């Protein structure tokens with residue numbers, strides 16, 4: 001049987017993803033002192049057991065002040081490493097068969113935020129932040145310190161140390177967070193980077209620190225293991241980072257050993273005008289894919305299996321990331337397989353609902369019934 005494109009495997013170095021569906025990284029704001037809790041086990045457990053080719057865990061701070069919020073995951077000391085080691089070992093025992101990735105991140109000037117359900121502004125438990133320049137994220141956010149050369153060396157070392165810990169944890173893959181207005185993106189965009197040293201000004205200079213991080217992490221991460229990156233292709237704001245610049249950036253990080261890019265947008269400035277609509281970022285993924293030839297993951301309001309399959313079929317991407325669709329329905333992949341007529345393996349405990357075995361499927365999802 002020929003599988004739909006969404007259910008064809010994808011080889012990235014020594015790791016073969018069993019299908020092209022990825023759980024998009026999504027902060028859970030449920031860690032304590034950076035340490036994963038029971039919430040993470042039930043959340044990622046249900047997702048990993050449901051068979052996506054790749055589960056990318058939420059943005060994980062490479063240092064305490066690199067976390068987005070005081071409740072975000074970290075990977076910067078033995079306690080955070082031990083909790084993630086237990087978690088990843090459990091996820092791999094659940095039979096979903098997909099790869100598990102960490103998203104290594106530093107929030108820069110957006111660090112120390114309150115959770116979305118507390119309003120998402122700068123938290124009363126926040127901390128002094130650091131960025132490319134001392135420009136705050138918003139008028140009611142504190143100004144970050146502009147990173148000194150010593151700070152840059154220290155920040156890079158944090159990413160490298162987190163990569164070493166990721167290997168011990170047992171992650172299959174590292175995804176670097178260079179999107180959504182966090183530290184690496186703050187260096188890329190002229191709206192947040194006003195430096196006049198070798199790390200600011202020209203595009204080459206603005207890309208310098210993110211590329212140094214890419215190279216340092218790549219050198220610390222085994223050569224047979226894949227490494228991806230997430231970028232924002234547009235700030236959706238006048239004078240900001242652009243798709244053309246993203247293409248140049250993508251060529252540079254592909255040459256530095258990045259194996260795939262997840263193409264997102266926005267997050268740098270609160271006043272961005274983002275035209276949210278079904279699949280609104282897919283044209284950016286196509287542009288980067290065509291210009292660079294690097295495997296590309298499309299994301300953003302891709303919520304139906306048919307839309308995901310069509311995105312692959314038209315050559316816009318090699319993988320699809322689904323975010324809120326998985327919060328709504330952790331079994332998104334099973335239902336996609338059902339809708340597209342694909343074959344996939346289930347954990348034995350749940351074989352009773354596979355394919356058409358469960359007559360209740362036709363009652364629960366009449367639109368999917370033949």
Ligand SMILES: Cc1cc2nc3c(=O)[nH]c(=O)nc-3n(C[C@H](O)[C@H](O)[C@H](O)COP(=O)(O)O)c2cc1C
Nearest residue numbers: 024025026027058059299300301302322323324325
């Ligand atoms: C609750 C929540 C948390 C998120 N956290 C992250 C994150 O940690 N890292 C990241 O790169 N994107 C994050 N995102 C963005 C998602 O990965 C994704 O790009 C976005 O939700 C659009 O995809 P969707 O329409 O399928 O949800 C988050 C989104 C949501 C809804």
